[in-house]
Amino acid sequence: MAARRTAVIMTVIALGMLLFAGHSEAKLFENPVDCYAVLVIAANDTNAALHKNLDPIDVNGAEITLSRIYAVLKTSGYKDSNIDILYCDGKLQPDWTETRNAEWFKQLKKNHFSDGFKSATKENINAAVENVKKKLDGNDQFVFWIIAHGSAWGSLMLAKYQMWSSREIKQTFDGLKSKSNWILIDSCFSGSILDRIDIDNAVLFSATTSKTPGWVDNRFSNCARFLENKVNKELD
8 A cells, every 4th residue: 555655656656747747648737829919901092982083003902911910910820709800980882893802802701791881980909909908828929910090299080080099098008918019100201100119029110200101002001911921930
């Protein structure tokens, strides 16, 4: 009996050492990386349904940028259930006849617009980010991207003519538990927001400096290019 008790005790000790060493097949302490994203089109001056006389290079520029960022996330393992998309105001949808990035447009329509969508209001953005914050732990990843009109005094224009100030933006993202957070601001004068706020555990990326108007068309986006380059294994 004494020998059996000794064997049991030694087995328990050995299992404990394996767990702390991270070598147990049971993986009781495994913490997988969960990836979340909130993508927002708050300004859509490139939608031809609204603006009939656009330069051809501008047509669907915002939506194509969305499709490029969506492609990066999906090919990097992000699940559609963890991607929240907010789009403009009212019932207007992207131009689904767009041929550039057609396959990604098809997936966006099926996975995020077929059952309706939320408009890009301050309330909806805050709710979407708050929902992600409740799920994040230190091992997770979070990407937030917004395209909007921006001002030199550090604010963004959202749907329904709402203004989102730098102070409010900071409040929205304060308290992120993940150590890998990317906040991408695609707007004129977006650098003025970075000049005014700092968010713990987050990398803030602005499409322009604090004194520079922004530019996006159906071939160019600083934010989309940044993410595409970030996941390109051929680049340093």
